[in-house]
Amino acid sequence: MNNYEQDFPILKQKVNDERLVYLDNAATSQKPRAVIAALTNYYYHDNANVHRGVHTLAERATEKFEEVRLKVKNFINAPSEREIIYTKGTTEGLNWVARSYGMSHLKQGDEIVISYMEHHSNLVPWQQLAQKTGAQLKYIELLADGRLDLESARQQITDKTAIVALTHVSNVLGVVNPIAQVANLAHSHGAIMVVDGAQSTPHMKIDVQSLGADFFAFSGHKMLAPTGIGILWGKSRYLNEMPPLEFGGEMIDWVQLQETTFKEIPWKFEGGTQNIAGVVGLGAAIDYLSQIGMEQIEAHEQALSAQALPALEQIKGLKIYGPLNPALRTGIISFNLDQLHPHDVATALDMEGVAVRAGHHCAQPLMKYLGVAAMARASFYLYNTEQDVEQLVKAIKATKEFFKNGTV
Known part of the structure; x- marks a missing residue:
């Protein structure tokens, strides 16, 4: 790939007198000049509320706002732009499915099936739904290398299962889950398939139809926006029957003193003034990613992982979580070093200019399942380079030496 690092002004700085290597992309990505320019242009020239005015600025803002819906539809191969709902992010999208679809469809004795690798955003909403409806929350086991256990999935998903909700890519283990296979299994038992696409959409080509998903949620900030x-995509037949969760301006059709009718999808879910500038920025991010090509981005990150994994394996006392085969994972590498606390490791790496994440990564049940309290996590994106990988490995070795002997 080309050196896209040049498109990201924030990367041209030093941290603690060292070249910045930003490897916290699973938490949030940096923004290219094209996205920053789109935001600036909107505020300089088109700032107005959408759908509410007939003046020129309002019409331009509305046109841009709705154009992005079509871009998203094409980006994830959704059947219709009317199925694209703007949200704050993945968390809100998954909560809406749980609260709107779930509360209106589930009853006591039904089952909700998730996995042990889920981010809290794809765990807590289902936990709450189970408590409120009397449904049972069940978990799919993992294989020894962190991949989803399909045999466990076959055991957990039954004719009582109403919802199966899985992450497409684990934010800790980096594994890519076989969503299409699980979706077929869920549908064969009459359940719907909900997919957390937060960690997949920025890094690979998404086709919600071939995945067999019924709902798919993702965030803009992890993909340059x-x-x-964020976006919640859902099949029209489910969205049409789901009640809105926020009531007020813009999502109504007609309000009378004692009753109200609501707009059609997607607008019935978009009450109040939306994050218009964020939508514009998401559109610019999709343009940028599409110009590069999602297949190229995925291949680039796998190449970086293929460089990093063997080098990290050679560091004595470093444990990597998830499969060691880069073909089975994305550019997320979680690890622990000797008996050091991950926060100490992350602080030491920061002194070497390397930004990683440390903690439980909003996946406490997974941490307990794996028998650890926390991990450090490095995560690559399209602007990372082979030099970044080399600096990461060098910084980890320096960290180990420092905590062992007090010198670098």
Whole structure:
């Protein structure tokens, strides 16, 4: 791939007098000049509320706002742009499915099936739904290398199962789950398939139809767009029957003194003033990613993982979580070093200019399942380079030496 690092102004700085290597992309990505320019242009020239005015600025803002819906539809191969709902992010999208679809469809004795690798955003909403409806929350086991155990999935998903909700890519283990296979299994038992696409959509080509998903949620800020903007895609037949969760302006059709009718999808879910600038930024991010090509981005990250994994394996006392075969994972590598606390490791790496994440990564049940309290996590994106991998490995070795002998 080309050196896309040049498109990201924030990367051209030093941290603690060292070249910045940003490897916290699973938490949030950096923003290219094209996205920053789109935001600036919107505020300079088109800032107005959408759907509410007939003046020129309002019409331009509305046109841009709705154009992005079509871009998203094409980006994930959804059947219709009317199925694209703007949210704050993955968390809100998954909560909406649980609260709107779940509360209106589930009853006592039904089952909700998830896995042990889920982010809290794809765990807590189902936990809450189970408590409120009397449904049972069940978990799919993992294989020794962190991949989903399909035999366990076959055992857990039954004719009582109403919802199966899985992450497409684990934010800790980096594994890519076989969503299409699980979706077929779920559908054969009459259940719907909900997919957390937060860690997959920025890094690989998404086709919600071939995945067999019924709902698919993702965030803009992990794929070069601003924070506070995300997408919930759902099949029309489910969205049409789901009640809205927020009531007020813009999502109504007609309000009378004692009753109200609501707009059609997607607008019935988009009450109040939306994050218009965030939508514009998401559109610019999709343009940028599409110009590069999602297949190229996925291949680039796998190449970086293929470089990093063997080098990290050679560091005595370093444990990597998830499969060691780069073909079975994305550019997320979680690890622990000797008996050091991950926060100490991350702080030491920061002194070497390397930004990683440390903690339980909003996956406490997974941490307990794996028998650890926390991990450090490095995660690659399209602007990372072979030099970044080399600096990461060098920084980990320096960290180990420092905590062992007090010198680097």
